[in-house]
Amino acid sequence: MAVQPRVLKGFRDYLPERMIARMRFIRRVQECFERYGFLPVETPALELAELLLTKGGDEVARQVYRFTDSGGRDVCLRYDLTVPLARMIAQHGQALPSPFKRYQIAPAWRGEKPQRGRFREFYQCDADIVGSDSLAADAECLAVGCDLMAAVGIDEYRIRISHRRILDGLAASMGVDGADAHALYRAVDKIDKIGVEGAVAEIRKFAPEVAADALKGFLDLNGVIDSLDPLVALDETKRLFGGRGAGAEGVAELRGMIERAAEMGVAAGHLAIDISIARGMDYYTGAIFETIAQRMPELGSVMSGGRYDGLIGTFSGKDVSAVGISLGLDRIFDGLAEEGELELPRSTAKVMVTLFDDEGRAAAHALARRLREVGVAVEVPLERRALKKQIRAADRGGVPYVAIQGPDERAKGAWNLKDLRSGEERAFDEEALIARLGERGEGVE
Amino acid sequence: MAVQPRVLKGFRDYLPERMIARMRFIRRVQECFERYGFLPVETPALELAELLLTKGGDEVARQVYRFTDSGGRDVCLRYDLTVPLARMIAQHGQALPSPFKRYQIAPAWRGEKPQRGRFREFYQCDADIVGSDSLAADAECLAVGCDLMAAVGIDEYRIRISHRRILDGLAASMGVDGADAHALYRAVDKIDKIGVEGAVAEIRKFAPEVAADALKGFLDLNGVIDSLDPLVALDETKRLFGGRGAGAEGVAELRGMIERAAEMGVAAGHLAIDISIARGMDYYTGAIFETIAQRMPELGSVMSGGRYDGLIGTFSGKDVSAVGISLGLDRIFDGLAEEGELELPRSTAKVMVTLFDDEGRAAAHALARRLREVGVAVEVPLERRALKKQIRAADRGGVPYVAIQGPDERAKGAWNLKDLRSGEERAFDEEALIARLGERGEGVE
Known part of the structure; x- marks a missing residue:
């Protein structure tokens, strides 16, 4: 050293x-x-x-x-x-x-x-x-x-x-x-x-x-x-x-x-x-x-x-x-x-768009781009790892939502949005997902 | 010196x-x-x-x-x-x-x-x-x-x-x-x-x-x-x-x-x-x-x-x-x-609440306070001067609106709101004025 x-x-x-x-x-x-x-x-x-x-x-x-x-x-x-x-x-x-x-x-x-x-x-x-x-x-x-x-x-x-x-x-x-x-x-x-x-x-x-x-x-x-x-x-x-x-x-x-x-x-x-x-x-x-x-x-x-x-x-x-x-x-x-009177957020990102497989990478980046255009802060992992690890990284990093698209969802143009605080998961088509995450007053802002 | x-x-x-x-x-x-x-x-x-x-x-x-x-x-x-x-x-x-x-x-x-x-x-x-x-x-x-x-x-x-x-x-x-x-x-x-x-x-x-x-x-x-x-x-x-x-x-x-x-x-x-x-x-x-x-x-x-x-x-x-x-x-x-490609605003305030007379000072500050509570940036002159001078100061300072309440308006609880860019002037009751100025995307923000 x-x-x-x-x-x-x-x-x-x-x-x-x-x-x-x-x-x-x-x-x-x-x-x-x-x-x-x-x-x-x-x-x-x-x-x-x-x-x-x-x-x-x-x-x-x-x-x-x-x-x-x-x-x-x-x-x-x-x-x-x-x-x-x-x-x-x-x-x-x-x-x-x-x-x-x-x-x-x-x-x-x-x-x-x-x-x-x-x-x-x-x-x-x-x-x-x-x-x-x-x-x-x-x-x-x-x-x-x-x-x-x-x-x-x-x-x-x-x-x-x-x-x-x-x-x-x-x-x-x-x-x-x-x-x-x-x-x-x-x-x-x-x-x-x-x-x-x-x-x-x-x-x-x-x-x-x-x-x-x-x-x-x-x-x-x-x-x-x-x-x-x-x-x-x-x-x-x-x-x-x-x-x-x-x-x-x-x-x-x-x-x-x-x-x-x-x-x-x-x-x-x-x-x-x-x-x-x-x-x-x-x-x-x-x-x-x-x-x-x-x-x-x-x-x-x-x-x-x-x-x-x-x-x-x-x-x-x-x-x-x-x-x-x-x-x-x-x-x-x-x-x-x-005094414990300050919230200490760990993240500025609202959602992590995960990488399910290499074929899905372009779609993940396209979604991230569209979300950023409406002002949503988005993380995309730099490397594809096991989905569980990606979700764990989001959770540890204080990112409240993850978006997941496997081959089935891809065929339908849909995404699963998981709320990491409640554990709740719900499917959205891409437009609805963007509208949902783009809502003001939601998430971490 | x-x-x-x-x-x-x-x-x-x-x-x-x-x-x-x-x-x-x-x-x-x-x-x-x-x-x-x-x-x-x-x-x-x-x-x-x-x-x-x-x-x-x-x-x-x-x-x-x-x-x-x-x-x-x-x-x-x-x-x-x-x-x-x-x-x-x-x-x-x-x-x-x-x-x-x-x-x-x-x-x-x-x-x-x-x-x-x-x-x-x-x-x-x-x-x-x-x-x-x-x-x-x-x-x-x-x-x-x-x-x-x-x-x-x-x-x-x-x-x-x-x-x-x-x-x-x-x-x-x-x-x-x-x-x-x-x-x-x-x-x-x-x-x-x-x-x-x-x-x-x-x-x-x-x-x-x-x-x-x-x-x-x-x-x-x-x-x-x-x-x-x-x-x-x-x-x-x-x-x-x-x-x-x-x-x-x-x-x-x-x-x-x-x-x-x-x-x-x-x-x-x-x-x-x-x-x-x-x-x-x-x-x-x-x-x-x-x-x-x-x-x-x-x-x-x-x-x-x-x-x-x-x-x-x-x-x-x-x-x-x-x-x-x-x-x-x-x-x-x-x-x-x-290159002249930057807007250079002179003010962060959206409205100047003017002081028409000393009797109106408390009402002016009360209005300013209510506007600030809804996030509107408000100037109140520190000293009462001729109304014309107050308006000129607002205009020079780049404040887009002035609110004026003379004795007549005071009797009705109303304010005149003047847009210094267009010159347009309109009377509002106090609630309507606050709603009007509190609108997002208006004025200088």
């Missing part, structure tokens, strides 16, 4: 059983985006490092796959779909409608430590609205997000919502700003990993006096509002800030967004205010969301996003409003597969 | 107009593969260099994106989908059916000189049959190849066919073998770029005496057989080798393959024997194909492949037969787009 075949750590092969289900999953996500009029785009896997790394933050810079290409350019693999979108808008925005609603379903790469639900190559499913500062845009992201959850079969979930201005208000109440404020957001964001004690310890480094008290009030409140109707929770949050300043502005924006989302059909029960979420990326400026699937809380956030009004301006020099939501495909897919 | 937004040379953004058409194109290719029972798989974008670079040849090694990752591993971006398939089969073959028919539609990367129809990031659409040495497998690749051409709207094309054993026979007739034989194949393969004179000059370097004469006979023949029925062309080719040795074996295999392909419905007119094609990769062992679209010959081969029985053994130590065909998506898509 010359070279031991293996994949890189944190990367995966998708064999057909997973891949068929995965493609159907992706298709449902895509249809969901399209039902809201989001338009597909694609950006390159590889971009100039100076463009991608302007706004990701330190953690991203550590994780990104970065190298010098043979032309001496400093390049990296995209680590998300948001920064490339911003670059694209800055470059091509004038050729695009405004507001512009795009979706993209594509892989991104980060060299982070592989762990459950985290891979170095992972798919993101992103929908973003660029060029609208209306709260209706934020609300539409929530609405499409709820439809996404339904489309992938997750009924019990909560989209946890906060606002960068609420965090700004918290920072102000602690008397920190600038780089310290960003350090505060990152500490708050890590509470579920490092605990309240850990977050307080981090914050004390730059705000030794006030941190513990202010943070305690904040966290106490968070424990209370979690179970409240989001609009009531916002009232509580507003009280924390005395109804003034950045915090109160954030509260008001979230209120507007949630009211708009309700008009769009978003149930309040799927939303929760959680002022401890901050999101890792430095580029968020407004509402921020994370989503917990209640039966799979260990997966962490399965869908997240927010408003990032400053990002595109980094490239274009001109501020453009933007808000988006991103579904973590791999995390959800794996979670559902582990 | 902090950072000038741009993409790397040889890479592209796909904006919606191209992307919608491209996704439909990809979907047609996918359906085509599935109609033959090919199963989808996905392999990582990044693999260990020692695995990917064992079999690509020198040209590939020069072009591949290769770097050391932060863990010190020598990695590269895949440059095709065939070598990763071989690695995957060696690794997971026992979990897969045999023969195994897989398809994959995915990007690959090569740092080659960008030129018309050649990009550094490009999609390949591959179908391969692994684990069958039957000529029916080669023939099925031709059959699915012909269906692919029809599916993407190319009617006039020729799949040019040769066989590695025919080239072996040629090499033997010139008295060259080993590395010289490979150099010969590469020289032959470049005839369309460097001309007959150029190829002869290259071959003279290692076969100074016989080259010119033998090659001349070979090329004279090739000129003749191009226009012949492929089976007749094979008789002529067989005569060149005196009916003996490797060349004659190659001829016999191609005959078997073409006869099988005919049974599967492949028209002889789409096939041509062309013994000057050799394919760049070193791994081919049997039949080799390249496809010229007659109205776009300048694109070069748009679909190619062949049999590579030795490749998987490089990884597994155990020989496994394999044959495949690969469609060059970008090249064909761009060619068709330039």
Whole structure:
């Protein structure tokens, strides 16, 4: 054995059983985006490092796959779909409608430590609205997000919502700003990993006096509002800030967004205010969301996003409003597969047209051709083997039907169609067989 | 302007107009593969260099994106989908059916000189049959190849066919073998770029005496057989080798393959024997194909492949037969787009539900929701503007219908549906409107 075949750590092969289900999953996500009029785009896997790394933050810079290409350019693999979108808008925005609603379903790469639900190559499913500062845009992201959850079969979930201005208000109440404020957001964001004690310890480094008290009030409140109707929770949050300043502005924006989302059909029960979420990326400026699937809380956030009004301006020099939501495909897919909630079809073919004898080969291929013309997926064995073996291969391969024509049927132009799930077998003339298999909604599609 | 937004040379953004058409194109290719029972798989974008670079040849090694990752591993971006398939089969073959028919539609990367129809990031659409040495497998690749051409709207094309054993026979007739034989194949393969004179000059370097004469006979023949029925062309080719040795074996295999392909419905007119094609990769062992679209010959081969029985053994130590065909998506898509033969829809939405006044917003969203539930893609403006502007935005965005409800219609629960292509406008009650827009085969799908 010359070279031991293996994949890189944190990367995966998708064999057909997973891949068929995965493609159907992706298709449902895509249809969901399209039902809201989001338009597909694609950006390159590889971009100039100076463009991608302007706004990701330190953690991203550590994780990104970065190298010098043979032309001496400093390049990296995209680590998300948001920064490339911003670059694209800055470059091509004038050729695009405004507001512009795009979706993209594509892989991104980060060299982070592989762990459950985290891979170095992972798919993101992103929908973003660029060029609208209306709260209706934020609300539409929530609405499409709820439809996404339904489309992938997750009924019990909560989209946890906060606002960068609420965090700004918290920072102000602690008397920190600038780089310290960003350090505060990152500490708050890590509470579920490092605990309240850990977050307080981090914050004390730059705000030794006030941190513990202010943070305690904040966290106490968070424990209370979690179970409240989001609009009531916002009232509580507003009280924390005395109804003034950045915090109160954030509260008001979230209120507007949630009211708009309700008009769009978003149930309040799927939303929760959680002022401890901050999101890792430095580029968020407004509402921020994370989503917990209640039966799979260990997966962490399965869908997240927010408003990032400053990002595109980094490239274009001109501020453009933007808000988006991103579904973590791999995390959800794996979670559902582990819970046994995904059908894993082994085949895309609906019927195997068997080869009874060599004389029947031309007829088998002719039938296969006619079935394919009406859109039916057909397998024909490459070699004639014992009929029993052909049928067993179809059954093992998850092909639901086999068509058999022995000399008697051939004389009549007929085929026996056997349903391998029920064992039932029935004779059809060729036209009837094609009509039968061509029926929509039958078999495996 | 902090950072000038741009993409790397040889890479592209796909904006919606191209992307919608491209996704439909990809979907047609996918359906085509599935109609033959090919199963989808996905392999990582990044693999260990020692695995990917064992079999690509020198040209590939020069072009591949290769770097050391932060863990010190020598990695590269895949440059095709065939070598990763071989690695995957060696690794997971026992979990897969045999023969195994897989398809994959995915990007690959090569740092080659960008030129018309050649990009550094490009999609390949591959179908391969692994684990069958039957000529029916080669023939099925031709059959699915012909269906692919029809599916993407190319009617006039020729799949040019040769066989590695025919080239072996040629090499033997010139008295060259080993590395010289490979150099010969590469020289032959470049005839369309460097001309007959150029190829002869290259071959003279290692076969100074016989080259010119033998090659001349070979090329004279090739000129003749191009226009012949492929089976007749094979008789002529067989005569060149005196009916003996490797060349004659190659001829016999191609005959078997073409006869099988005919049974599967492949028209002889789409096939041509062309013994000057050799394919760049070193791994081919049997039949080799390249496809010229007659109205776009300048694109070069748009679909190619062949049999590579030795490749998987490089990884597994155990020989496994394999044959495949690969469609060059970008090249064909761009060619068709330039010829104006692709519809380029600007929208995925079928209807814009307009906002007549703020009182109507809830009703507009309620209608949008009901339409989405029956699978209709709906846009609702994020902000209310003058109705005329909303309609103009829909029209510019390529949305074919707008639904309008003023106070009069609202009182009756009715909507006016305007077809922006014909200008026709008609009132519907809400149920009728949903039924009308929900009809399949209507509008833009």
